[in-house]
Amino acid sequence: MAYLVQPDYVKYVCSCGQMKPITNLYFCRHCLKIRCGFCICHEVDSHYCANCLENMPSSEARLKKNRCSSCFDCPSCFHTLSTRATMVQPRQDPASGDAKVENKQPKKMYYLSCFNCRWTSRDVGIPDQPVASGGWPERVNPFANRFAQLMEYYKAIAQQEKQEKLDKERKKFAIRGNYITLTDKTGLTGAMARNRAGMPSSESTSSAIANFVLSQATEEVEELPDDYHSREVNLKMITTMPQRLASPEWQAQQVSRLQPIARPLSVKRSQRCRQCDHNLTKPEYNPGSIKFKIELLAFYHVPEVKIISYETIKPGVTSALLLKLTNPTAHEMQIQLIQPNEVPEIEEKEEPKNIEKSLEKSLNLEKDMSWKSVVERKPTLPSAIKVNNPELTFTLAQRDDAAEYDDDSHHDTNDIILWRKSNKLALRLQLTADENAKVGLPAVAVVALQYTYRNTVPPTSTQPRDHTLYTTVTIDLGIVSQ
Amino acid sequence: MTLYEGIALIQEKQAVVLDLGAHYTKFGFTGEAAPRCIIKSEFWCPMERRYKQVYDYNTTEELYDNLVQMLHLLYFRHVLVNPKERKVVVIESLLTTTQFRETLAKVLYMHYEVSGVTWWDTGRACAATLGVGTALVVSIGAREAEVTPVVHAAPLVHAIQVPPLGMQAVRVHLANILKEDNETELQLDDNVLEDILVRTCFVPSRTLAIQLASEGCNGVRSVVCGGAGTSVRVTGRARALAAEPLFERDRDMASLPDAVLQCLIQCPRDTRRVLAENILITGGGATLPGLKARIAHELRHLITVEPYKDQLHIKTFKFHSSPCEDNVCAWVGGAVCGGADGGGRAEPRDVYLRTQRLRDWACLLHNTPPDHHHRCP
Ligand SMILES: [Zn+2]
Ligand SMILES: [Zn+2]
Ligand SMILES: [Zn+2]
Ligand SMILES: [Zn+2]
Numbered sequence: 001m002a003y004l005v006q007p008d009y010v011k012y013v014c015s016c017g018q019m020k021p022i023t024n025l026y027f028c029r030h031c032l033k034i035r036c037g038f039c040i041c042h043e044v045d046s047h048y049c050a051n052c053l054e055n056m057p058s059s060e061a062r063l064k065k066n067r068c069s070s071c072f073d074c075p076s077c078f079h080t081l082s083t084r085a086t087m088v089q090p091r092q093d094p095a096s097g098d099a100k101v102e103n104k105q106p107k108k109m110y111y112l113s114c115f116n117c118r119w120t121s122r123d124v125g126i127p128d129q130p131v132a133s134g135g136w137p138e139r140v141n142p143f144a145n146r147f148a149q150l151m152e153y154y155k156a157i158a159q160q161e162k163q164e165k166l167d168k169e170r171k172k173f174a175i176r177g178n179y180i181t182l183t184d185k186t187g188l189t190g191a192m193a194r195n196r197a198g199m200p201s202s203e204s205t206s207s208a209i210a211n212f213v214l215s216q217a218t219e220e221v222e223e224l225p226d227d228y229h230s231r232e233v234n235l236k237m238i239t240t241m242p243q244r245l246a247s248p249e250w251q252a253q254q255v256s257r258l259q260p261i262a263r264p265l266s267v268k269r270s271q272r273c274r275q276c277d278h279n280l281t282k283p284e285y286n287p288g289s290i291k292f293k294i295e296l297l298a299f300y301h302v303p304e305v306k307i308i309s310y311e312t313i314k315p316g317v318t319s320a321l322l323l324k325l326t327n328p329t330a331h332e333m334q335i336q337l338i339q340p341n342e343v344p345e346i347e348e349k350e351e352p353k354n355i356e357k358s359l360e361k362s363l364n365l366e367k368d369m370s371w372k373s374v375v376e377r378k379p380t381l382p383s384a385i386k387v388n389n390p391e392l393t394f395t396l397a398q399r400d401d402a403a404e405y406d407d408d409s410h411h412d413t414n415d416i417i418l419w420r421k422s423n424k425l426a427l428r429l430q431l432t433a434d435e436n437a438k439v440g441l442p443a444v445a446v447v448a449l450q451y452t453y454r455n456t457v458p459p460t461s462t463q464p465r466d467h468t469l470y471t472t473v474t475i476d477l478g479i480v481s482q
Numbered sequence: 483m484t485l486y487e488g489i490a491l492i493q494e495k496q497a498v499v500l501d502l503g504a505h506y507t508k509f510g511f512t513g514e515a516a517p518r519c520i521i522k523s524e525f526w527c528p529m530e531r532r533y534k535q536v537y538d539y540n541t542t543e544e545l546y547d548n549l550v551q552m553l554h555l556l557y558f559r560h561v562l563v564n565p566k567e568r569k570v571v572v573i574e575s576l577l578t579t580t581q582f583r584e585t586l587a588k589v590l591y592m593h594y595e596v597s598g599v600t601w602w603d604t605g606r607a608c609a610a611t612l613g614v615g616t617a618l619v620v621s622i623g624a625r626e627a628e629v630t631p632v633v634h635a636a637p638l639v640h641a642i643q644v645p646p647l648g649m650q651a652v653r654v655h656l657a658n659i660l661k662e663d664n665e666t667e668l669q670l671d672d673n674v675l676e677d678i679l680v681r682t683c684f685v686p687s688r689t690l691a692i693q694l695a696s697e698g699c700n701g702v703r704s705v706v707c708g709g710a711g712t713s714v715r716v717t718g719r720a721r722a723l724a725a726e727p728l729f730e731r732d733r734d735m736a737s738l739p740d741a742v743l744q745c746l747i748q749c750p751r752d753t754r755r756v757l758a759e760n761i762l763i764t765g766g767g768a769t770l771p772g773l774k775a776r777i778a779h780e781l782r783h784l785i786t787v788e789p790y791k792d793q794l795h796i797k798t799f800k801f802h803s804s805p806c807e808d809n810v811c812a813w814v815g816g817a818v819c820g821g822a823d824g825g826g827r828a829e830p831r832d833v834y835l836r837t838q839r840l841r842d843w844a845c846l847l848h849n850t851p852p853d854h855h856h857r858c859p
Contacts, residue, residue: 007531024528038550044564065518066562146805147515147818153613154822162826215612217760217800224684224772229722233705238681241673245506249516251807267562370835374546374592 010305013472017377025298026280028273032467034298035273039375040280045270048287051080051263055287067262070133072112075258079116083132112260124256139259141249156208274371300328303335303451305473313443313480316435320428327396327423331454335396337389340381340448343470384437385445388430390416399423443477497569497825501813504537505624508813509556513821517813519560525551542585549589565594569828571820573812576603577644583840591834598828600820605630605637607815608764611804618757620742622767623648627738629745633753639843641748643741647728649767656724663717678707682716683724685772688779694722725770739780743790759800766809
């Protein structure tokens with residue numbers, strides 16, 4: 001719970017340099033590195049409606065513009081609309097005086113209603129429907145027609161441009177003219193190519209271009225009625241900005257023109273390590289399930305650090321910090337606290353660039369690593385507070401859910417180890433704040449952990465199962481006080 | 483290249499169109515008549531525990547992070563497609579800073595690995611919704627109004643006017659009037675002000691504005707906004723005069739209609755008349771009732787007085803209206819053009835990765851004619 005409602009007091013440094021709480025991190029079992037939302041690749045896995053929990057194949061979702069066909073949201077307050085049924089007596093048709101008896105059966109009719117704000121589809125004159133789901137009149141964008149014409153027109157121009165360029169290229173092949181280089185590219189110079197786009201050349205044969213009607217400018221501009229300012233303003237009849245923007249196609253300004261909003265779909269995402277392309281999370285397909293098929297969260301693989309308590313940090317003063325370490329894995333873990341600058345730099349294995357490699361690159365077979373240069377950063381760690389690490393290696397037992405109920409606290413407690421309970425351990429650490437630490441600034445201690453990790457699924461059998469890994473943690477200790 | 487990728491290449495994916503405005507972001511697919519979403523240009527920042535504006539940044543790195551988070555929101559919450567290997571059409575102002583452009587390019591090409599980006603400026607994109615090649619585009623945005631002459635589908639960069647007369651200026655003015663009229667220190671947040679502005683305010687015609695200036699605004703109905711406890715009395719004065727900053731001329735003729743005329747003065751003589759007869763007033767600000775009509779009145783008045791009377795020999799002003807809502811005009815232009823060329827004009831990813839440079843009109847590297855002796859080989 002603390003992770004949900006409280007600020008993040010303890011942050012881990014991700015392999016990309018971002019600092020995040022452990023609950024926001026992933027652990028790639030193949031690279032043996034911490035990853036975060038910033039440095040991994042997100043992918044759309046499946047579309048579903050969060051209201052009716054129906055899955056929708058992505059091709060269908062594309063067709064339906066990512067909207068559910070049976071759920072609607074209130075256009076007034078955005079709450080989900082409910083379908084209400086009423087019984088109606090079929091109206092007697094006066095023309096056919098002797099109506100048949102069986103027609104007098106009352107019929108069920110349906111309308112949409114909002115339980116939150118009482119808006120109903122009848123308010124805006126949408127006729128009741130004979131079926132409970134679907135069948136609601138679909139609205140088309142009022143500008144759809146003109147837009148289609150514009151599309152046709154510009155497509156024809158693009159086609160013509162392409163043809164002309166081809167012709168020109170063929171003609172000017174011998175004297176590879178300046179003209180091509182000028183018009184070839186995007187940007188302002190490219191505008192010169194489009195210049196002809198705006199004014200199609202006279203020899204244009206395309207009917208789409210010939211038949212297109214340009215927009216006509218007029219001298220009249222729509223004026224407000226003369227008494228507009230003295231009319232009463234009824235705010236109940238004018239929509240708010242969120243109501244308008246909820247349906248970008250018709251942005252109704254009058255409340256009377258609001259229409260039910262087909263509910264937008266949501267997606268489940270799967271996440272992938274960019275370095276090795278393995279999945280870090282993969283959700284189950286069933287929209288009702290919150291489980292994952294693959295779930296490599298740091299919370300299950302990296303030792304968790306929590307603050308128990310701390311003394312106020314004062315410049316030049318040594319204070320105590322109580323931490324709790326937890327081993328979340330199913331194997332015993334050896335942990336040692338080290339200084340952040342003692343974490344060995346992981347050198348990227350630069351393979352010698354031989355001819356084969358460059359050939360691979362030219363064939364586009366080599367993995368694209370261009371993202372690394374923009375995603376990865378060197379974190380700037382504060383150094384005003386020094387943690388006096390004990391020269392000790394602690395052994396943390398594996399996680400054992402049954403052990404929670406045991407009461408056998410180990411009795412190897414001393415100055416440093418406060419207590420120990422199954423896979424948890426409480427530590428007392430000494431902090432020394434720098435004499436020059438500025439009063440009033442945040443006090444952040446940095447500590448690095450060296451820990452052993454057993455990879456239960458090594459990628460190949462030749463690779464070792466046991467590893468020594470490092471992680472750096474920043475601990476928020478309030479502000480430096482006087 | 484695997485077989486699968488080959489198939490993917492044949493079925494060109496529908497590109498997305500991105501218009502990152504100062505207040506609102508428009509995002510959707512090319513070939514569609516309206517964006518899929520219009521949302522505030524802000525995202526929840528878990529580190530700072532607040533909503534953060536995309537344009538709220540001090541360093542390039544911070545901007546990079548903002549853009550990554552904003553695009554994540556747009557791709558995975560709103561249009562629900564993978565950014566990877568999909569093209570993007572970006573709508574931008576010609577006066578976007580190099581820092582912003584290059585950071586956005588990095589985020590798109592390298593962080594999200596999109597397959598290509600086409601850059602369209604607001605002026606050309608708006609004009610494209612009309613089908614005409616020459617137009618004077620007055621786009622009233624959140625922070626500033628941009629007056630761009632587009633001649634034969636090319637923007638005349640030297641004549642562009644960008645007065646800081648956007649909806650933000652109107653909002654600030656409205657807040658001041660409300661404070662005076664309610665005689666209390668109102669702590670209205672931007673959303674409430676926007677709500678008051680779009681639902682109650684209007685722009686009086688020129689004749690009415692003159693009349694109100696001399697007689698006061700007692701004739702204009704007032705209205706009470708908001709519920710119990712937070713209600714604000716919006717006086718007639720606030721309703722009618724909120725947009726007045728756009729038309730104030732006392733400071734160096736810096737009103738919006740002045741900017742339009744000054745832009746015309748900067749344009750080549752032979753284009754001025756055509757431009758004046760092809761004006762498009764658009765942008766989110768143009769949705770304010772009566773604004774377009776007022777600009778027309780002011781233009782027709784100003785052209786009869788000094789200094790424009792002698793410099794511009796324009797008799798008629800004509801106005802277009804684009805086939806879309808005003809606040810999405812530039813986006814729709816991008817959706818039409820980006821859809822029509824099938825992404826053919828996009829700068830492909832591999833080209834960008836080789837040089838990591840963007841073509842920019844302000845950069846001589848790209849604008850020096852090929853045979854000029856200053857051009858690098
Ligand atoms: Zn990361
Ligand atoms: Zn549904
Ligand atoms: Zn409702
Ligand atoms: Zn990996």
